Amino acid sequence: MTDAPYALPPDWPTTEAEATAVQEELRGRVVLDEPGPPPGAPLVAVGVDVAYDDERDVVAAAAVALDATTLDVVAEATAVGRVSFPYVPGLLAFREVPTVLDALARLDVTPGLVVCDGYGLAHPRRFGLASHLGVLTGLPVVGVAKNPFTFRFEPPGPLRGDASPLLDGEEEVGRALRTQPGVKPVFVSVGHRVGLDRACEHVLRLAPRFRLPETTRAADALCRRALAGHGRP
DNA sequence: GCGACAG
DNA sequence: ATCTTGTCGC
Known part of the structure; x- marks a missing residue:
């Protein structure tokens, strides 16, 4: 018997109370003292949405x-499931x-870095979506959100970077990062094994042209296509 | 106690 | 997240 890649824990919760307990347990296993993949070296960056x-x-x-240097797509995967939990902030x-784990398991490359929507450390209990995935x-995981959630920030300077x-x-708990000059910043926080x-x-490297990183844009477009193409061939 | 609050 | 056309601008 080999372990399926990225399998859910056997005690994966279905209720809010259970979820809070599982979150606490997982939080004890997060790694925050690794610098993460060096920006200069070759890297496969995977966007999920x-x-x-x-x-x-x-x-x-x-x-x-994506190849983090050329931003070429090197692999894609999708998965469809049932909504099994309500939206509860936190x-x-x-x-x-x-x-998302199903989709990652179907990818035929090993991610060097995962970029997801939402937050990691920037979370009421310091353990958001990016942290769970990590x-x-x-894998090293970073969260990129479009909104500041409940957190405060002073607007960064107007320049890219x-x-x-x-x-x-x-x-x-994170950083407001200007990826494009004069455009609303994105909100970056670490999930696991990245500083x-x-x-x-x-x-910043993944967002040379638009506000959101190419990983996010590509994953967003693909999951919408997957949802639309479901139910009628 | 209630609302606000990533997606 | 999702509801949603055309339009303005680079």
Whole structure:
């Protein structure tokens, strides 16, 4: 018997109370003292995202692997599942992780870095979607969100690459990063096995032209296609 | 106690 | 997340 790649734990929760307990358990296994993949070296960066059909209770996930230097797509995978958890702020991971793991398992390359929508450390309990994905896969994971959630920040400078701390009180839980000049920043936080400095360097490199990193854009487009192409060939 | 709150 | 056309601009 070999272990399936990226399998869910046997005690994966279905209720909010169970989820809180599982989250605490996983949080004890996060690794925050690794610098992460060096920005200069060759890297496969994988974007993951999900789309929902609330009518049919269906969720589609996509994983798209890019060469982080050329931004060429080197692999793609999708997975479709049932929505098995409600949207609860702070517990987003339990809604998205199962189907995302399926998509990652179907990818025929090993990710050097995973980029997901949402947060890692920038989370009420310091353990968001990116953190869950990191601990469950063992991969370096960074979270890139479009909104500041509940956190405060001073607007970063206007230039591409300018950044400012994302703050929970006095604590820097992430960074507001300007990926395009004069455009609203994205909100970067670390998930697992990556430091914030390198996380921002990678995100910046992955977003040479648009606000969101190409990993996110590619995964977003693919999961929407997967959802649409479901139910009628 | 209630609302706000990533996707 | 999702509901949603054309339109303005580089």
